[in-house]
Amino acid sequence: MKKTFFAFTAITSLLFISCEKDEDTSIDVESTPTPSPSGDYFPMSEGNSWTYEGGLNYKTSISEDTIIGGFTYYKVNNNQGGNGYMRKNGDDYLLIDSVSYGDWNPIVILKEAASAGDSWEFTKITTNPGFTTTSEYTFSIFEKKSTMTINGVVYNDILVIDLDLDIYMEGSYIGSVNDSRYYYAKGVGLISSQITGAENTNLKTYKVN
Numbered sequence: 001m002k003k004t005f006f007a008f009t010a011i012t013s014l015l016f017i018s019c020e021k022d023e024d025t026s027i028d029v030e031s032t033p034t035p036s037p038s039g040d041y042f043p044m045s046e047g048n049s050w051t052y053e054g055g056l057n058y059k060t061s062i063s064e065d066t067i068i069g070g071f072t073y074y075k076v077n078n079n080q081g082g083n084g085y086m087r088k089n090g091d092d093y094l095l096i097d098s099v100s101y102g103d104w105n106p107i108v109i110l111k112e113a114a115s116a117g118d119s120w121e122f123t124k125i126t127t128n129p130g131f132t133t134t135s136e137y138t139f140s141i142f143e144k145k146s147t148m149t150i151n152g153v154v155y156n157d158i159l160v161i162d163l164d165l166d167i168y169m170e171g172s173y174i175g176s177v178n179d180s181r182y183y184y185a186k187g188v189g190l191i192s193s194q195i196t197g198a199e200n201t202n203l204k205t206y207k208v209n
Contacts, residue, residue, distance in 0.1 A: 039187030155185035
């Protein structure tokens with residue numbers, strides 16, 4: 001199952017209509033190569049964008065905000081065709097990605113307050129003619145790093161997330177697929193993703209408001 005959007009989130013977002021600013025306070029990696037350590041691990045504001053290259057070449061951007069289930073979500077557009085919705089709840093980052101996960105239920109993709117070794121999971125069951133498939137997604141904090149260098153840029157306060165996907169068919173274990181690792185920098189967002197058997201995908205340029 002191809003998870004182009006999450007790799008990025010993916011993942012990784014959203015729509016946020018904000019008041020017009022008197023001055024431009026955005027951060028552009030091309031003009032400010034050392035990011036600020038402040039902010040969220042996935043900054044959510046209209047106009048934010050990230051461009052990636054490597055195993056996958058794509059761009060994600062935030063276009064607007066919308067209300068889903070009584071909560072404000074931000075729409076993340078992917079130029080490869082996948083879109084999702086994100087919001088932050090306390091220290092957790094929630095994603096709605098109906099294409100990848102088959103429904104409109106939010107899932108937690110980041111826990112910034114968790115410690116190395118902590119994990120959380122969710123299960124998706126798909127019923128097809130003649131058989132049922134169960135997908136078990138397990139997220140975990142692999143480690144927290146003080147710095148990481150990508151394409152010559154030093155990023156600070158790194159959260160490393162592992163995602164393991166196990167597939168069962170009619171209750172029988174089929175195997176683990178699409179195991180991956182994601183690196184998020186505070187105040188910037190996703191800076192690198194590693195998918196088993198594929199070239200790393202790294203952040204090339206970004207703009208965060």
